Amino acid sequence: MTENRGAGHLGTQQLIRYAILSYWAIFWLFNMVDKVIGGAHFLWVGRDRFAQFQKYFDSVGLDAPHVANAALVVAAALEAFALLFFATAAFREFRGHHDEAHRNALVGTLFTLGTFTFFSIGDHWFGDRFELLEHTLFWFVSLASWAAFSQLQPMAESTQGALPRRETLLAAVVGAALVLATGTAIFKHNTTDFIKRSAAITAEPAGDHLYKVSFPFLGGSTVFENSLARFKEDHPDEAIDHIYTVPGPLRLKKADALIFYIATEDRP
Amino acid sequence: MKERRLIRCAILVFWTLFWGLSVVDKIIPDVRFLWVGKDFFALFIKFFGSLGLKDPLFATCALAAVSALEAVNFGLHAAALASFFKREETVTDRRYFRAILASMVLFSLFSIADQVFGDRFQLLEHGLFWLVLLASWVVFRHVPLGDRTISLSPPKSVRWTLIAGLMLTVLTSWSIFQFSEATFSNASAPVQGEEVVEGVYKFDFPFLADKRVWEATVNTFMADHPELDVRYIYTGPSELNSKKKTHLLLYVFTEPRP
Numbered sequence: 069m070t071e072n073r074g075a076g077h078l079g080t081q082q083l084i085r086y087a088i089l090s091y092w093a094i095f096w097l098f099n100m101v102d103k104v105i106g107g108a109h110f111l112w113v114g115r116d117r118f119a120q121f122q123k124y125f126d127s128v129g130l131d132a133p134h135v136a137n138a139a140l141v142v143a144a145a146l147e148a149f150a151l152l153f154f155a156t157a158a159f160r161e162f163r164g165h166h167d168e169a170h171r172n173a174l175v176g177t178l179f180t181l182g183t184f185t186f187f188s189i190g191d192h193w194f195g196d197r198f199e200l201l202e203h204t205l206f207w208f209v210s211l212a213s214w215a216a217f218s219q220l221q222p223m224a225e226s227t228q229g230a231l232p233r234r235e236t237l238l239a240a241v242v243g244a245a246l247v248l249a250t251g252t253a254i255f256k257h258n259t260t261d262f263i264k265r266s267a268a269i270t271a272e273p274a275g276d277h278l279y280k281v282s283f284p285f286l287g288g289s290t291v292f293e294n295s296l297a298r299f300k301e302d303h304p305d306e307a308i309d310h311i312y313t314v315p316g317p318l319r320l321k322k323a324d325a326l327i328f329y330i331a332t333e334d335r336p
Numbered sequence: 337m338k339e340r341r342l343i344r345c346a347i348l349v350f351w352t353l354f355w356g357l358s359v360v361d362k363i364i365p366d367v368r369f370l371w372v373g374k375d376f377f378a379l380f381i382k383f384f385g386s387l388g389l390k391d392p393l394f395a396t397c398a399l400a401a402v403s404a405l406e407a408v409n410f411g412l413h414a415a416a417l418a419s420f421f422k423r424e425e426t427v428t429d430r431r432y433f434r435a436i437l438a439s440m441v442l443f444s445l446f447s448i449a450d451q452v453f454g455d456r457f458q459l460l461e462h463g464l465f466w467l468v469l470l471a472s473w474v475v476f477r478h479v480p481l482g483d484r485t486i487s488l489s490p491p492k493s494v495r496w497t498l499i500a501g502l503m504l505t506v507l508t509s510w511s512i513f514q515f516s517e518a519t520f521s522n523a524s525a526p527v528q529g530e531e532v533v534e535g536v537y538k539f540d541f542p543f544l545a546d547k548r549v550w551e552a553t554v555n556t557f558m559a560d561h562p563e564l565d566v567r568y569i570y571t572g573p574s575e576l577n578s579k580k581k582t583h584l585l586l587y588v589f590t591e592p593r594p
Contacts, residue, residue: 103508106515118516119543119583122523126546129369133520141509148504152497168493174339174486175494181346185353192357195374201461207350208468214343215479289576289585293532300533308589311570326575 081220088217089158089173092180092210096151103144117143124194139190146186150179166222173217180210261286268294270302271330277306283326299330306332340481347476348417348432351439351469355410362403376402383453405442412438429477436473440466524548526556527586535564535591541584550586557588564590 102114121136153176161169184207191200231239264284269291271279281295299308314327361373380395389395412435419427443466450459475481522544529537539553558566572585 100504100508104511106511107519116519116543118512118519119522122516122520122544123546126523127367127372131523133516137512137516140512141505144508144512145501145505148508149498149501152501152504156493156497170482171484171486172494172497174342174484178342178346181350185346185350188350189353189357192354192361192373193371195361195372197374197461201464204354204468205464208471211343211347211475212471215475215481218339218482219479283575287575288578289538289572289582292572292576293536293538296536297533300535307591308568310568313573326573328573 079221079223082222085161085169085217085220085222086158088213089154089161089169092176092213093151093154093158096147096154096180099147100144100151103140103147124190124196127194143183143186146179146183150176150183153179161222170218174214177210177214181207184210264291266290266294268298271295271299274329277309277332277334279330279332281328281330282324283328285325287326303332305335307335309333337486338482339484339486342486343481344428344476345420347472348413348420348428351435351472352410352413352417355406355413355439358406359403359410362399362406383449383455386453402442402445405438405445409435409439409442432476433473436469439469443469519544522549524552526552529553529557529588532587535589537588537590539586539588540582541586543583545583553586554588561590563593565593567591 103117105112105114106118107116108114117140118136121139122131122133125131125135125139153172157169157172157176160166160172184203187203188200188207191197191203261284264286265288269281269283269287271281274280279299281299283291296308309331312329312331314324314329319327360371362376364371364373365375365377367373367375376399377395380399381392384390384394384398412431416428416431416435419431443462446462447459447466450456450462519542522542523546527539527541527545527549529539532538537557541549541553554566554569558564566588568589570587570589572587576585577583
């Protein structure tokens with residue numbers, strides 16, 4: 069069994085090995101947490117996998133919730149084992165037991181590859197090409213990270229020397245100046261623009277019984293509702309006939325946020 | 337089983353399934369019981385229609401050619417997998433090389449078509465698949481994977497990991513079943529509206545809701561408010577949603593009945 073020489077002599081290859089194992093352990097840990105929590109709560113949104121699986125199986129005619137539950141349990145089992153093997157590998161690697169770490173990371177990688185293969189079968193079956201691409205990419209990332217991990221030598225000497233004192237000082241001064249400039253800009257923007265998260269927008273006349281509302285990027289359902297309330301207050305003699313949302317292709321790419329028109333008619 | 341063999345097996349199984357299911361998707365072209373898949377015929381018809389080739393013969397011939405190439409890819413991958421299981425290493429390498437080459441040719445053809453039809457998202461998708469194929473072959477053939485053996489009877493430390501994995505699976509399964517039981521009614525129950533502006537009601541649809549929930553919601557709302565006329569229903573665009581937390585917002589505009 070190969071042993072580490074201590075944290076003071078970490079080589080670049082050893083650091084990348086830590087990074088790979090930590091990444092996958094954290095990746096699967098948060099997937100498990102997402103499954104255990106289930107649904108959106110205060111401080112956690114996650115993804116409603118039950119709703120996603122239920123809709124997939126319903127689309128092929130299997131609407132019983134037990135089918136979606138069973139598929140989720142299989143996915144959860146694969147993810148649980150991937151998590152535990154990567155977590156064990158990371159623990160062993162930090163303790164300097166590289167052979168043990170290697171064996172656990174290999175099993176963790178096989179569970180990861182198996183999980184994404186399982187998901188890819190579902191993507192073909194349910195016709196979700198975007199998820200197929202996503203899962204194939206994750207499958208490949210797992211394979212590539214294993215290839216990198218297995219080639220890196222835990223005992224290799226560091227090829228990185230320390231930065232010269234002058235360069236370090238210069239980097240620190242420039243870095244601090246940039247942090248100050250960006251920090252000031254961000255806080256200033258927050259002071260002037262956060263109000264747009266809820267403030268009502270006044271509709272501008274755009275034609276006969278037609279009004280235009282241009283949303284700010286921060287606008288959401290609260291802005292929409294407040295804007296409607298203001299519109300009703302400002303135009304008590306008109307009733308809303310319908311609302312037309314300007315589709316994406318008609319907007320000026322990223323410069324325009326949501327735009328909609330309110331068409332009205334005179335109240336009898 | 338040796339480490340190298342395990343990784344190679346994972347690569348071959350993934351791509352054999354990938355092409356096998358792509359062929360199945362072409363054999364079952366429509367939505368059926370137990371299969372949805374993707375309607376490539378409709379996609380091809382639209383692509384060729386945009387070029388001015390409205391005759392369905394063009395799309396049909398193109399789809400038949402693509403299906404034939406996918407069947408060849410599947411056959412080559414399946415042959416490589418079969419020789420892998422027979423432990424014929426040289427034959428496996430040769431067959432897998434042919435399979436990868438044929439697959440890359442197919443994705444190159446797709447990419448040419450994406451440029452002709454101006455579909456940049458599909459171009460990115462096919463470019464990425466092409467890259468993953470290439471990288472899979474590099475890992476399969478040229479990365480010196482270790483010769484360590486993974487024993488089928490694991491050591492004591494691994495046995496503890498397996499026990500912990502089983503316990504974690506049981507815990508997660510319990511949570512999944514609880515959540516399923518608590519939320520499954522959302523797949524059919526009508527959503528309750530909230531009057532956000534005078535005469536305007538907001539409905540925050542859950543993730544499980546579909547067209548049946550929409551119908552139940554509108555009918556229930558009308559039955560509960562016989563004094564109101566529904567004048568207009570507005571589907572809130574995605575910009576109104578709080579990112580991943582909201583699924584669908586619906587606004588119902590009403591007026592008092594005369």
